[in-house]
Amino acid sequence: MTRWRGWLEPAAWLLATGLLVFLATRVDLARVWLTFQSAHWGWSTLAVACFIGIQPLGSLQWRALLPVGATLGFRRLFRIWTLTSIANNTTTSLVGHLTGLAMLGAEPSLGRVPALSVLALDQVAVGLTKVAVLAVAAWIAPLPDWMFRGTSVLATTVLVLVVVVTAASWHYARIGAWASAPHEGRLTRRIAPVVAAWTAGLDALRSPGRFATALGFAVAIRLAELAAIVCVQFAFGLEASLTNGVLVLAATSLASFVMFVPANIGTYEAATFAAYRLIGIPAETALGLALVQHACQLLPAVGVGYGVLTVERLRGTRVDAAETQRP
Numbered sequence: 001m002t003r004w005r006g007w008l009e010p011a012a013w014l015l016a017t018g019l020l021v022f023l024a025t026r027v028d029l030a031r032v033w034l035t036f037q038s039a040h041w042g043w044s045t046l047a048v049a050c051f052i053g054i055q056p057l058g059s060l061q062w063r064a065l066l067p068v069g070a071t072l073g074f075r076r077l078f079r080i081w082t083l084t085s086i087a088n089n090t091t092t093s094l095v096g097h098l099t100g101l102a103m104l105g106a107e108p109s110l111g112r113v114p115a116l117s118v119l120a121l122d123q124v125a126v127g128l129t130k131v132a133v134l135a136v137a138a139w140i141a142p143l144p145d146w147m148f149r150g151t152s153v154l155a156t157t158v159l160v161l162v163v164v165v166t167a168a169s170w171h172y173a174r175i176g177a178w179a180s181a182p183h184e185g186r187l188t189r190r191i192a193p194v195v196a197a198w199t200a201g202l203d204a205l206r207s208p209g210r211f212a213t214a215l216g217f218a219v220a221i222r223l224a225e226l227a228a229i230v231c232v233q234f235a236f237g238l239e240a241s242l243t244n245g246v247l248v249l250a251a252t253s254l255a256s257f258v259m260f261v262p263a264n265i266g267t268y269e270a271a272t273f274a275a276y277r278l279i280g281i282p283a284e285t286a287l288g289l290a291l292v293q294h295a296c297q298l299l300p301a302v303g304v305g306y307g308v309l310t311v312e313r314l315r316g317t318r319v320d321a322a323e324t325q326r327p
Contacts, residue, residue: 038236038237039232039235039236039288039292040234040235040236040237041235042235043231043232043234043235044231044232044235044292044296046231047227047228047229047231047232047235047292047293047296048228048296048299048300050224050225050227050228050231051224051225051228051296051297051299051300051301052300052304053224054221054224054225054300054301055078055081055082055085055300055304056078057217057220057221057224058081058085058217058221059074059077059078059080059081059082060074060217061122061125061214061217061218061221062077062080062081062104062118062122063077064204064210064211064213064214064217065118065121065122065125065204065210065211065214066110066118066204067110067114067117067118067200067201067202067203067204068203069109070107070109070110070114071109072107072109072110076107078308079308080100080103080104080107081100082304082305082308083099083103083305083308083309084096084097084099084100084103084305085301085302085304085305086301086302086305086306087099087100088301089298089301089302090302093256093264097119100119101115101116101119104118104119111197113194113197113198113201114197114198114200114201116198116201117198117199117200117201117202118201120161120165120198120202121165121202121204121205121211121214122214123161124158124161124162124165124205125211125214125215125217125218126218127154127157127158127161127162128158128162128215128218129215129218129219129221129222130154130158130222130253130256130257131151131154131155131158132219132222133222133246133249133250133253134147134151134154134155134250134253134254136246136250137246137247137249137250138151140243140246140247141243141247143250144274144278146274147250147251147254150254150257151250151254153257154253154254154257165202165205166205168198168199168202169199169202169203169205169206170205170206171199172196172199172200172202172203172206175195175196175199176196176199176200178192178196179192179193179195179196180196222249225249225252225297226242226245226246226249228293228296228297229245229248229249229252229293230242230245231296232289232292232293232296233245233289235292236285236288236289236292238281238285244276244279247275247278247279248272248275248276248293250275251271251272251274251275252268252271252272252275254271255267255268255270255271255272256268264294265294268290268294268297269287269290269291269294270290272286272289272290272293272294273286273287273289273290276289276290
């Protein structure tokens with residue numbers, strides 16, 4: 001793992017830097033700065049508020065996907081979600097997902113393997129909603145080649161994930177029986193119980209109501225993103241429209257599919273910039289929109305978790321002080 005990180009992180013940084021340099025060379029930076037300064041900060045603040053709403057919605061989505069027997073309350077899940085969000089938006093998405101897996105797996109009522117089940121179901125719900133956004137965007141207007149190719153790859157990946165997870169969920173009893181049977185190979189004896197526990201932890205998918213609830217929260221997250229995008233358009237004095245908002249949301253959904261770029265810096269701006277150029281927005285304004293939109297997204301994605309940690313630290317300090325003052 002260390003050897004891979006040795007070249008992967010510099011490569012990701014070079015890719016992100018290259019995309020930002022490419023954008024910078026395509027526009028008049030002085031005009032971008034003027035456009036940035038002219039943004040209405042009231043609408044930008046409202047965009048931040050929309051992105052803040054994603055944090056509790058994501059926590060509720062995880063809660064709906066917990067296997068039977070897990071006793072994690074909303075506050076506990078909210079803490080884990082927000083800290084995972086910090087990892088997702090300061091490092092690569094892969095590291096972020098591993099962080100979420102480690103934190104969920106450390107919960108006594110859950111464990112590592114059921115935590116992996118929760119994250120698998122989470123990715124199914126997220127993937128389905130992103131494909132739905134791209135489908136709506138394609139229905140509204142013809143997609144450019146780069147978006148069409150990206151949509152095909154994303155849809156294929158999500159389809160494979162849905163088929164694998166659904167099959168594993170519905171055949172959990174058969175898989176459990178197989179795991180309980182004697183096995184000659186040492187590797188099979190070690191893997192079989194893990195596979196059985198993972199499939200058993202997918203019980204939310206065997207409960208249509210619970211998975212529909214989780215899917216509803218995933219849809220609400222996409223709607224919060226769409227609302228934030230529209231707010232940023234208003235901040236720049238554009239005639240905001242849901243059609244343009246959906247197209248931009250589709251582009252950012254594809255950008256988030258690139259899992260090895262830290263915080264999607266560069267890929268997010270490039271995708272947003274390309275979407276706005278596609279609908280005829282001037283290059284300087286398009287880059288300003290991309291930068292402000294990503295800033296509005298990153299601020300709560302990192303700030304809410306930081307606030308949670310700060311509150312915990314202050315409470316811990318107060319408790320320590322009270323203990324010290326006791327006679």
